[in-house]
Amino acid sequence: MTSLVRSVSESTVRRLSLYLRTLERLQAEGAETVASGDLADRAGTTAAQVRKDLSSFGSFGTRGLGYRVGPLHARIREILGLTRPWRVVLVGAGRIGSALFAYPHFRERGFRIEAILDSDPAKIGGVWEGVTIQSAAHLEQVLARAEAEILILAVPAGAAQELAERAAAAGVRGILNFAPVRLRLPDEVEVNNVNLAVELEALSHALVLAEVQG
Amino acid sequence: MTSLVRSVSESTVRRLSLYLRTLERLQAEGAETVASGDLADRAGTTAAQVRKDLSSFGSFGTRGLGYRVGPLHARIREILGLTRPWRVVLVGAGRIGSALFAYPHFRERGFRIEAILDSDPAKIGGVWEGVTIQSAAHLEQVLARAEAEILILAVPAGAAQELAERAAAAGVRGILNFAPVRLRLPDEVEVNNVNLAVELEALSHALVLAEVQG
Numbered sequence: 001m002t003s004l005v006r007s008v009s010e011s012t013v014r015r016l017s018l019y020l021r022t023l024e025r026l027q028a029e030g031a032e033t034v035a036s037g038d039l040a041d042r043a044g045t046t047a048a049q050v051r052k053d054l055s056s057f058g059s060f061g062t063r064g065l066g067y068r069v070g071p072l073h074a075r076i077r078e079i080l081g082l083t084r085p086w087r088v089v090l091v092g093a094g095r096i097g098s099a100l101f102a103y104p105h106f107r108e109r110g111f112r113i114e115a116i117l118d119s120d121p122a123k124i125g126g127v128w129e130g131v132t133i134q135s136a137a138h139l140e141q142v143l144a145r146a147e148a149e150i151l152i153l154a155v156p157a158g159a160a161q162e163l164a165e166r167a168a169a170a171g172v173r174g175i176l177n178f179a180p181v182r183l184r185l186p187d188e189v190e191v192n193n194v195n196l197a198v199e200l201e202a203l204s205h206a207l208v209l210a211e212v213q214g
Numbered sequence: 215m216t217s218l219v220r221s222v223s224e225s226t227v228r229r230l231s232l233y234l235r236t237l238e239r240l241q242a243e244g245a246e247t248v249a250s251g252d253l254a255d256r257a258g259t260t261a262a263q264v265r266k267d268l269s270s271f272g273s274f275g276t277r278g279l280g281y282r283v284g285p286l287h288a289r290i291r292e293i294l295g296l297t298r299p300w301r302v303v304l305v306g307a308g309r310i311g312s313a314l315f316a317y318p319h320f321r322e323r324g325f326r327i328e329a330i331l332d333s334d335p336a337k338i339g340g341v342w343e344g345v346t347i348q349s350a351a352h353l354e355q356v357l358a359r360a361e362a363e364i365l366i367l368a369v370p371a372g373a374a375q376e377l378a379e380r381a382a383a384a385g386v387r388g389i390l391n392f393a394p395v396r397l398r399l400p401d402e403v404e405v406n407n408v409n410l411a412v413e414l415e416a417l418s419h420a421l422v423l424a425e426v427q428g
Contacts, residue, residue, distance in 0.1 A: 013419050017412040021394060044396025081418030095313035102309050105394060105411035111418075150417065173424070174417045180235060180319060182258030190420040194413050197319035198231040199406055203364065203388045204295030204325075205227050206404040210387070 008079070012053050016076050018043040019050070023073040035066035085110040087146055089172075091163055092154030093118040093126065093133045096178055100152055101128055114146040119159065139163065140170045150174045157181040164191075222293070226267050230290050232257040233264070237287040249280035299324040301361055303386075305377055306368030307332040307340065307347045310392055314366055315342055328360040333373065353377065354384045364388045371395040378405075 008016070022042040026034055036054075037047040054067070057075055061067045077083050088106075090097055090113050100106070101113055118124060119136040126133045134142055143151075151167045153160055153175055160179035167175065174190040177183055180198075183191050222230070236256040240248055250268075251261040268281070271289055275281045291297050302320075304311055304327050314320070315327055332338060333350040340347045348356055357365075365381045367374055367389055374393035381389065388404040391397055394412075397405050 008419075010416060013416045014409075014412050017409070017415045018396065042396075044398070079419060079422075080415045081422035082415065086418055086421075095309075095316050099309035099313040100410065103410055106414060109411060109415065109418075111414055149421065150414075174421050176414055176417055182232065182256075184258070188424070190417055190424065192413055192417045192420075194408070194410070195228075195231070196314065196317055196408070197323060198228050199408050200320060200325055200364075200390055201231045201294045201296065201323065202224060202227045203390055203404055203406045204300055204323075205222075205293060206406075207300075207363065207388050208293075208295035210402070210404065 008053075008056070013080070015043065015045060015049070015053055016080060018045075019053070020073065020076045020080065020082075023069055023076070026069050027073065031069055033062075033066040034069055036061070039067065082109055085112055086150050087148045088113045088150045088152060089115045089117065089143055089146055089148040089167075090152045090154065091117045091136060091139070091167075092152075092178075093120070093123045093128070094154060097152075097154040098128070100154060100178075101131075111150070113152070114148060115142045117142060119155075136163065139166050143167060143170045143172060148172060150176065152176045152178070154178045164189075222267075222270070227294070229257065229259060229263070229267055230294060232259075233267070234287065234290045234294065234296075237283055237290070240283050241287065245283055247276075247280040248283055250275070253281065296323055299326055300364050302327045302364045302366060303329045303331065303357055303360055303362040303381075304366045304368065305331045305350060305353070305381075306366075306392075307334070307337045307342070308368060311366075311368040312342070314368060314392075315345075325364070327366070328362060329356045331356060333369075350377065353380050357381060357384045357386060362386060364390065366390045366392070368392045378403075 019039060022039055036050040040047045040050045057079060088111050090101055093116055101116065116128060116131050116133045117136040117139060118133050123133050124135050149172065151172045153164060155163060157179050160177065160181050161183060164175055164183045164185055168185050168189045172189065175183065177191055177193045180195050185191060233253060236253055250264040254261045254264045271293060302325050304315055307330050315330065330342060330345050330347045331350040331353060332347050337347050338349050363386065365386045367378060369377060371393050374391065374395050375397060378389055378397045378399055382399050382403045386403065389397065391405055391407045394409050399405060
């Protein structure tokens, strides 16, 4: 792979993702360059933050002209691992799984959900846009056949650890985990947790804090 | 409100939320005390981190016995703003909105979705578990009637800013935003963004990085 990818903080990765979306809108508008201040405004941050985030990835700017949209877009795609498709298997055909399967931004970015698994006999055999829901009992075989690199885990908390362990043993490299539980896995497996209840609780904390301080 | 709520970092809030879930499991098991190491193991962190996170909220520990489960649970609920119900309005009756509406952990925590809005005539008038989907044109009236404090925004990027501005003007205090766009709102409105594409991109970044370093 490229030696130009380097470790950046999680918050930087999240901003890069927003810059990428902004650059795509600029490309659609026909813009060839963008000032750091304009990029910052559109991405909801400051010009100084933009310059800091981008300074470590090479020179895309010309003083007075701003960043070149095309090359910067290409570089951020490379850093985020979006220059190639990713083979994804979804475990959990419930409402969250259904929303993720249909989420257009995953497909646009090259994340391809190759297979869907569930443990509910009422769901197994169902078909979502041509993809048949298979039994989670066959996780290992499905992962092997799909050559899956990423697992999206959208199952209840009680089922997550066992499925994650089996997927890790079968060679999955990354897990996007929506189950409200911390997974314990070998260090070489990357896990990113999305806990929707935590997101709402972070908001309610902020609101009670504002009441105290206000 | 309580003067015992103080500002903690976002990462601390997220860990507190995990401790809370762990304490609930411990209560269900009948445990009255828990060692910091045990709490750390179950929440996926270290004993030192647990002690650091909890030290600023008062004394819940007895040397050799650990933390008292009940009082610590009550204190974390207070810090996270979970000792009261929150009135929530959901805008966006698509797949993500549907998944959020049915998400059991929101209800358990006291987040009550009082109304659902959408701008699609095909969805307006539909009924989800007794809640009728109303037109987003009536956002202000619906928010007032529900006395809504929190808005969950699960709409396409292009529709989010206008709806958020209207909700803010109508007095909503917090927004959980699933639209892949940064909202520009008055400072007194708390916004928490959940961008599912960013979560997957953070994972793909980590995977390409592992390839380079591995």
